[in-house]
Amino acid sequence: MSSNTWIIIALILGFIITFQIAKASEYVAVLRGEERTRRENNRINAFLLLAFLVLGLFGVWYCNDILKGRILGEAASDHGERIDTMLYITLAITGIVFVITQALLFWFGYKYQEKENRKAFYFPHNNKLELIWTVIPAITLTILVGFGLYYWFQITGEAPKNAQIVEVTGKQFGWEFRYPGRDGKLGKKYYKNIDEANSNPLGQIWEDKDNHDDIYVSQEMHIVVGKPVKLIIGAKDVIHDVGLVHFRMKMDAVPGIPTTMWFTPKFTTKEMKEKYGPDFNYEISCDQMCGSGHWSMRGTVVVETQEEYDRWLAGKTPQYAAAKAAVAPAPPTGTMANATDTVNTSVSNGQPKEFAK
Amino acid sequence: MNQESNNTVRPEVHVTHDGHHVEHDHGHGHHKETFITKYIFSQDHKTIAKQFLISGMIWAVVGGLMSVLFRLQLGYPDQSFEILETFFGRWAEGGQIKPEFYYALITMHGTILVFFVLTGGLSGTFANLLIPLQVGARDMASPLMNMLSYWFFFIASVIMMSSLFVQTGPASGGWTSYPPLSALGQASEGSKVGMDLWLLSMAMFIVSSLLGGLNYIATILNMRTKGMSMTRMPLTMWALFFTAILGVLSFPVLLSGAILLLFDRNLGTSFYLSDIYVKGQIMPNEGGSAILYQHLFWFLGHPEVYIIILPAMGLVSEVMSVNARKPIFGYMAMVGSLFAIAILAFLVWAHHMFVSGMSPFLGSFFVLLTLLIAIPSAIKVFNWITTIWRGNLRLNPQMLFAIGFVSMFISGGLTGIFLGNSTIDIHIHDTYFVIAHFHIVMGVAAFFGMFCGVYHWFPKMYGRYMNSTLGYIHFWGTLIGAYLIFWPMHYMGLAGVPRRYMDFRGWTSFNQFGELNKFISIVTIVVFAVQLLFIFNFFYSIWKGRKVRSMNPYGANTLEWTTPIRPGHGNWVGEIPEVHRWAYDYSKDGREFIPQTEPVSPNETKH
Numbered sequence: 001m002s003s004n005t006w007i008i009i010a011l012i013l014g015f016i017i018t019f020q021i022a023k024a025s026e027y028v029a030v031l032r033g034e035e036r037t038r039r040e041n042n043r044i045n046a047f048l049l050l051a052f053l054v055l056g057l058f059g060v061w062y063c064n065d066i067l068k069g070r071i072l073g074e075a076a077s078d079h080g081e082r083i084d085t086m087l088y089i090t091l092a093i094t095g096i097v098f099v100i101t102q103a104l105l106f107w108f109g110y111k112y113q114e115k116e117n118r119k120a121f122y123f124p125h126n127n128k129l130e131l132i133w134t135v136i137p138a139i140t141l142t143i144l145v146g147f148g149l150y151y152w153f154q155i156t157g158e159a160p161k162n163a164q165i166v167e168v169t170g171k172q173f174g175w176e177f178r179y180p181g182r183d184g185k186l187g188k189k190y191y192k193n194i195d196e197a198n199s200n201p202l203g204q205i206w207e208d209k210d211n212h213d214d215i216y217v218s219q220e221m222h223i224v225v226g227k228p229v230k231l232i233i234g235a236k237d238v239i240h241d242v243g244l245v246h247f248r249m250k251m252d253a254v255p256g257i258p259t260t261m262w263f264t265p266k267f268t269t270k271e272m273k274e275k276y277g278p279d280f281n282y283e284i285s286c287d288q289m290c291g292s293g294h295w296s297m298r299g300t301v302v303v304e305t306q307e308e309y310d311r312w313l314a315g316k317t318p319q320y321a322a323a324k325a326a327v328a329p330a331p332p333t334g335t336m337a338n339a340t341d342t343v344n345t346s347v348s349n350g351q352p353k354e355f356a357k
Numbered sequence: 358m359n360q361e362s363n364n365t366v367r368p369e370v371h372v373t374h375d376g377h378h379v380e381h382d383h384g385h386g387h388h389k390e391t392f393i394t395k396y397i398f399s400q401d402h403k404t405i406a407k408q409f410l411i412s413g414m415i416w417a418v419v420g421g422l423m424s425v426l427f428r429l430q431l432g433y434p435d436q437s438f439e440i441l442e443t444f445f446g447r448w449a450e451g452g453q454i455k456p457e458f459y460y461a462l463i464t465m466h467g468t469i470l471v472f473f474v475l476t477g478g479l480s481g482t483f484a485n486l487l488i489p490l491q492v493g494a495r496d497m498a499s500p501l502m503n504m505l506s507y508w509f510f511f512i513a514s515v516i517m518m519s520s521l522f523v524q525t526g527p528a529s530g531g532w533t534s535y536p537p538l539s540a541l542g543q544a545s546e547g548s549k550v551g552m553d554l555w556l557l558s559m560a561m562f563i564v565s566s567l568l569g570g571l572n573y574i575a576t577i578l579n580m581r582t583k584g585m586s587m588t589r590m591p592l593t594m595w596a597l598f599f600t601a602i603l604g605v606l607s608f609p610v611l612l613s614g615a616i617l618l619l620f621d622r623n624l625g626t627s628f629y630l631s632d633i634y635v636k637g638q639i640m641p642n643e644g645g646s647a648i649l650y651q652h653l654f655w656f657l658g659h660p661e662v663y664i665i666i667l668p669a670m671g672l673v674s675e676v677m678s679v680n681a682r683k684p685i686f687g688y689m690a691m692v693g694s695l696f697a698i699a700i701l702a703f704l705v706w707a708h709h710m711f712v713s714g715m716s717p718f719l720g721s722f723f724v725l726l727t728l729l730i731a732i733p734s735a736i737k738v739f740n741w742i743t744t745i746w747r748g749n750l751r752l753n754p755q756m757l758f759a760i761g762f763v764s765m766f767i768s769g770g771l772t773g774i775f776l777g778n779s780t781i782d783i784h785i786h787d788t789y790f791v792i793a794h795f796h797i798v799m800g801v802a803a804f805f806g807m808f809c810g811v812y813h814w815f816p817k818m819y820g821r822y823m824n825s826t827l828g829y830i831h832f833w834g835t836l837i838g839a840y841l842i843f844w845p846m847h848y849m850g851l852a853g854v855p856r857r858y859m860d861f862r863g864w865t866s867f868n869q870f871g872e873l874n875k876f877i878s879i880v881t882i883v884v885f886a887v888q889l890l891f892i893f894n895f896f897y898s899i900w901k902g903r904k905v906r907s908m909n910p911y912g913a914n915t916l917e918w919t920t921p922i923r924p925g926h927g928n929w930v931g932e933i934p935e936v937h938r939w940a941y942d943y944s945k946d947g948r949e950f951i952p953q954t955e956p957v958s959p960n961e962t963k964h
Contacts, residue, residue, distance in 0.1 A: 256631030259714030
């Protein structure tokens with residue numbers, strides 16, 4: 001309470017003082033002659049424009065100096081490298097334009113401040129100048145568009161044939177993953193088959209044999225270093241976005257409309273931990289506003305070697321088995337009866353637990 | 358044909374534009390001014406402008422205060438502030454904002470600032486104030502529609518404000534309100550009745566905007582005084598003209614999008630909904646497309662940012678020329694680039710959707726068209742800089758804000774080149790980089806344009822000056838503060854820090870900016886206080902400001918300075934002046950300024 005009150009009192013006081021000074025300055029202006037005061041204000045503000053330019057450019061450098069170490073390190077995927085290259089090309093070009101235009105703007109503001117003996121130069125237009133500064137930006141932007149689209153089509157093009165496939169599903173507020181199992185194919189699913197109570201969180205259609213070896217995990221995705229991975233992305237409830245900040249990748253997860261993205265991870269989680277400390281984790285952030293838990297919708301990616309990955313996958317049991325176990329003892333409840341028609345054997349398996357955040 | 362009649366009308370008759378609009382003369386020729394007709398249900402464009410301005414300022418304080426309060430959460434996520442509970446009650450029990458309400462706050466902050474302040478408050482104020490005054494008309498084409506435009510805005514305001522007080526809270530799906538989040542009450546508290554109120558309010562707002570926009574277009578096209586050809590109009594007129602066209606063509610699309618969303622919410626349709634399982638419930642909707650809404654929304658949403666920035670460009674061009682005592686450089690190029698921006702505004706909407714799953718091939722066209730906008734923008738910046746080159750600059754508050762506008766427009770425009778390039782956008786989409794970009798280029802820059810206009814035309818509105826010392830403090834505080842707030846956010850964006858997160862402590866990738874967030878929050882509070890200084894200055898000066906003693910205090914060329922110091926309804930006593938030249942003959946042939954009303958003498962130099 002007290003601190004709030006003090007802040008408010010300080011604000012009000014500051015307010016009153018500023019106002020009194022401002023009012024007094026107006027009276028002084030009237031006493032000393034408004035014209036003279038106006039000139040003086042003009043000089044002061046012209047100087048401040050110059051000071052702002054110098055301090056501002058210093059500030060830009062200083063800000064860069066203290067923050068450059070905190071933006072992400074090396075891109076952890078091949079696409080990420082291209083994106084970083086594009087970023088630095090654009091940064092170089094815009095950086096030059098920024099410094100030149102800001103410097104001219106504030107320098108002119110200072111240099112051409114009102115002087116009694118100065119006459120403004122009547123200069124309504126000049127076709128040559130205008131042509132120059134239409135053509136130069138046009139050429140520059142052509143270069144940027146060229147580079148940009150060249151990388152864009154590489155990044156968004158077809159995934160390589162040997163790419164590993166992982167299905168990612170966003171929901172309020174977590175991530176679910178499905179691996180195609182030994183057949184390399186993801187089985188069909190239908191959202192009306194979703195039945196969390198009976199171990200069918202994704203709505204897999206059990207009649208489809210391709211589903212029988214599909215592996216389900218939640219919150220933690222495993223992928224193989226150096227091997228392209230293609231994500232097939234969807235959402236259950238609202239729009240989410242698979243944000244993979246270290247790989248510089250991002251793609252919306254839209255209910256009803258599957259999307260895809262692919263990339264090749266370059267470093268294992270272990271390598272990254274060695275580089276950036278033991279706390280390092282590849283994180284999946286939701287980058288599309290999805291409701292009250294949006295800010296905490298965190299998943300992780302584990303990048304590992306092929307052997308480690310194979311070992312991890314071998315330890316998983318297909319969801320089909322869990323579903324059969326869940327359904328057989330008790331008759332299906334509620335709306336989901338049709339989804340479970342063909343499930344008639346019982347195999348015991350624990351349903352995957354949600355990983356705590 | 359409008360022109361000859363303007364000249365032959367007696368001064369007592371207020372609305373006097375066109376021979377075949379006789380009924381208007383009947384309606385306005387002899388109305389008695391009561392308090393209500395003069396200040397509340399006024400049809401005088403100048404009063405309506407003030408109504409828009411003051412409503413906009415109230416909204417700006419509300420929306421700005423929201424940002425200060427959620428900055429407390431962002432800067433100090435581990436602390437509790439009693440002031441939050443004072444303001445928000447059960448939404449911030451124990452002094453910490455609840456997540457649902459955090460999202461309601463950012464949603465309302467965006468909606469209020471984008472629509473109610475920078476569209477209603479900015480266009481509404483200056484289109485109303487300046488169009489009749491600068492084209493030489495006694496009022497708008499339809500003063501009644503103009504009045505209705507304000508009152509629809511007012512109704513929209515009341516509905517939006519009331520949504521803050523409903524049990525389940527106001528809309529909280531972001532100012533873009535993407536479905537399915539905004540369509541399903543189960544998905545979010547804010548998507549319950551708050552969202553219906555949001556949509557209803559937006560519908561009213563769109564009606565207001567259309568009534569106003571049609572009026573602005575009609576007035577500029579039909580009611581220019583004799584001699585005021587389109588190419589003699591000040592750039593403010595061109596800017597407001599293109600703004601109105603953008604609004605008239607794009608707002609109806611948002612309305613259609615909003616109506617379909619209302620249907621999905623309340624009538625069981627499936628325009629945007631398909632394959633949804635939410636809170637344990639399987640929704641029956643199939644076959645809709647959530648992306649359809651994004652197309653409809655951004656078809657307005659992108660022109661909307663130009664609806665915000667074009668008037669500011671116009672105001673800045675005019676003020677800069679007057680105070681540099683120099684013609685605006687490249688008038689035709691300025692008009693041409695406004696036109697190019699207005700056209701391109703309709704062809705770039707999907708650059709907001711590069712990562713929505715849209716076809717990358719389609720996306721490539723939007724990259725090209727988006728980056729094309731940089732060309733007219735660059736022309737404008739170079740022309741502004743050339744305008745002050747070898748000028749004789751009066752650095753009064755409005756001129757400083759004009760220079761500040763150009764600075765902000767450069768900074769924010771250049772970062773647009775990053776975001777418009779789909780390759781880079783993959784990484785920085787929906788991060789703090791976006792926040793920094795659009796706050797600088799259409800938030801702060803548009804506000805600078807607005808301040809520039811308020812300081813410059815305050816004497817025309819109230820017959821008094823604003824206090825310039827407070828104006829200087831306001832300018833420097835805002836310029837420095839805005840850069841301190843938004844410049845470092847680019848770095849957070851490059852680090853990939855997502856926007857619309859209320860707490861980063863649970864993340865290892867994003868928690869390195871704790872100190873920076875504190876710093877930004879503190880600066881935000883200071884900058885907000887500086888804005889209150891402006892508001893105080895504004896209201897104090899209405900009654901106590903230094904009086905204007907000459908009709909043309911700035912030595913400006915445009916027509917509004919040929920009206921009496923405090924013009925009545927009808928603007929000019931006697932005939933509307935005739936125009937003989939463009940608005941920018943400053944420092945020509947050794948004369949500091951030559952008003953538009955002065956005939957061209959035979960030995961004048963040509964430009």
